[in-house]
Amino acid sequence: MAAALSIASDPHQPHLLTLPPPQEASSLLQEVRQALSLGAIQGSLNLICGDWRLRLPDLEALQSLLTQQGLTLVQLQADHPETRVAAASLGLHLGPNTGELQHPPKAAPTIPAxxxxxxxxxxxxxxxxxxxxxxxxxxxxxxxxxxxxxxxxxxxxxxxxxxxxxxxxxxxxxxxxxxxxxxxxxxxxxxxxxxxxxxxxxxxxxxxxxxxxxxxxxxxxxxxxxxxxxxxxxxxxxxx
Amino acid sequence: MTATPARVILICSGKGGVGKTTLTANLGIALARLGETTVVLDADFGLRNLDLLLGLENRIVYNAQDVLEETCRLEQALVKHKQEPNLSLLPAGNARMLDWLTSDDMKKIVGMVAERANFVLIDCPAGIETGFRNAAAAAREAIVITTPEMAAVRDADRVIGLLNTQGVAPVQMVLNRVRPKMVANQEMLGVNDVTDILALPLLGLVLEDEQVITSTNRGEPLTLNGSLSPAGRAYMNVARRLRGEEVPLIDPSRERRGLRARLMGKIRRTTGLF
Structure with missing residues (x-):
């Protein structure tokens, strides 16, 4: 299972990148690279980390990768306390824990008004x-x-x-x-x-x-x- | 000063050369002949020629600019028509007015004119830029004139949209330069094709008439004559409908047959043969 990228239809809305559970995945950067190779997107990005344990250097490496791609990491949703601390120290906006988060339905695209x-x-x-x-x-x-x-x-x-x-x-x-x-x-x-x-x-x-x-x-x-x-x-x- | 508020009517088309100024001049004369105090106002400051069409070019002393700058009174600037004293013209100033004239200036001048008339007709410049917007800001209702050509209809449609957003209502339509023969052969848009797109009440239908050109050159609008040419009759009918009279529209196809029938009738009468 690979990281899932859902591209926002509204250019002002951030894209969503959901990481697979850490035990099924290789390294963070590889997962992200793979997900981003599917389509050239730009703008802001929300990362949903789940149980990943990411430290400050990991997040910094991730940020520089995203910047190269023309993306800005604006929000992080993480369950692991260490990841949350690292994200906070980088000044990233912290979303609610994945447990509290209602996953956007993946199959049905968001119903437009x-x-x-x-x-x-x-x-x-x-x-x-x-x-x-x-x-x-x-x-x-x-x-x-x-x-x-x-x-x-x-x-x-x-x-x-x-x-x-x-x-x-x-x-x-x-x-x-x-x-x-x-x-x-x-x-x-x-x-x-x-x-x-x-x-x-x-x-x-x-x-x-x-x-x-x-x-x-x-x-x-x-x-x-x-x-x-x-x-x-x-x-x-x-x-x- | 009149008791009822004047009707301030904008005459516009979007596209140039479809007959705005000709309609303004003829309608002005026609309304005056029907007994209405009418003022025609040339809002086409860049390319003024309403004075030319009315044959008043050489009588202009002051103009709208002088009135706004208060170098003269409004009565001094209004040029009374030589044959129809009910009609006067407020001439446009020089083209430099375009640089500073605002919609408030336009409203001010129209307000002043409206106090002394039953009808105020504003001859609008072509296009949809400031000149048009200023003129539209001062008007209450509008007549959109168009010819049965795609480009003219398209531009008229755009203008109607703008008039709607500016709150000008009612907007009516005059279809100019219709050639019955070409319409019958489907070489030209028909009346229905145009009303279908623009969806406006048809205030008048003017057939193509060569006499319009000669009358324009002479500075004597067609409606000035006692015996009216086809276009002159059509303009007169527009004026009547504007005043609320019920005048049936001419049918372009019948008009063509009517000509032949009239001719046959004449032969019949003079020869007594058939």
Whole structure:
């Protein structure tokens, strides 16, 4: 078992690096190097040490390794008292003991909140959401919407829509009338279809084998299971 | 001074050359002919030519700048139209005004003008920069004019978005330079295509009319004539609708047939053949 790295979707949030139990692991630096080799990430990092017994030199070596990678160690969660003392002497923020910590579910990525925008987005307006985005209105040609999760347009989509802005290739774009200039899902880009779709046909775009496909929308609401609390209703987009 | 507060209407388009100034001039004359005291205000300080279109260029002594600097009174700066005394023009100052004019200055001047008129029409500069923002800050309602071209519609859409954020309402739309033949052949955006995108109430539909060019060059707006050309009629109808009258919109496809039918009718009448 190797160290598990979970990359934060929000650039302001720290990434999480969880070390395996010490008896199953080789050395600290090797574990960390291995975990970081999976993807180039930058920003701040929280380290969850569990039962590891790390002394001041260990932590200093770890810090210099992370700095080389462009990461800053900001918080440490450790159960071993020696590790906690060493971390405190380095000025690191100490999180609660792992025992008290609720592990973030590893399989299900953190469920993003839903942003609801009411009103038509006009040419030149650009709306970005950190979670999924629901527009109650039209997206006119020249307007742009993007979301980390799904993009849903309860109206006509005639501008540019980007779902899965940070690389979520399961994100979908749903619109009551799909006439976009351009669609983007994760890293894929597609021009909108040339023919005008039949009125009243709700369509859905998704990524399949690296290509964006438009099909009649599935009756399954893509936001199923999403918590409704934290619903955040905005009425004026950040016009740029 | 009038009892009811003046209606301060911004005339804007985003894109240049779609007919803002022409609409302002014609609408000003039309409203004046309908008995409304009207002031047209040239807010296009950089490229002023509302005075030119109204044929008042050589009568300007003072301008908005002088009023703001209090080197003259407002009455001295207002240029009364020679044929329509109900209409006066507040000319723009020189282009250097762009450097220092603020939205408060604009509000001040519009407030002064509004005290002595039923209608104040602000001819807005093209673009969405300070000139537009200052003018929009002073206006209560707006007319967005556009032509059936993608670029003009796109820019109009952007402007409508900005007007909404500035709290200007109601915003209505005039569709200018429609060519019925091209619309019928689907070579040009139709009325429905435009209203579909902009989603605004249509205040008027102006057909392409060569007489607009000659009237512009002569400094005599089309609405000044007793016998109106197609575009002149359309401007007159816009003025009527602005005052709350119910005037049916012309149907561009019928207008084309109407011309032929009128011709046939004339032949029928004169020859008595059919």
């Amino acid at each position: 839903l942003t609801v925008h009411q009103g038509t987005l006009r040419s030149g307006e650009h709306l970005q959401a950190d979670g999924s985005l629901l527009v109650l209105g039209d997206v006119n040609p020249g307007a742009q919407i993007s979301a980390v999760g799904h993009v849903l347009v309860w109206g006509r989509l005639r501008g540019v829509a980007h779902a899965g802005r940070l690389g979520d290739d399961q994100a979908t774009i749903v619109a009551l009338q799909m006439r976009p200039l351009q669609l983007r899902i994760a890293g894929a880009v597609a021009r909108g279809p040339d023919e005008v779709p039949a009125a009243g046909l709700c369509e859905e775009a998704r990524l399949e084998n690296g290509e964006i496909r438009i099909d009649p929308a599935s009756p399954r609401w893509p936001l199923q299971g999403m918590p409704t609390q934290g619903l955040n209703v905005g009425s004026s987009p950040s016009a740029q």
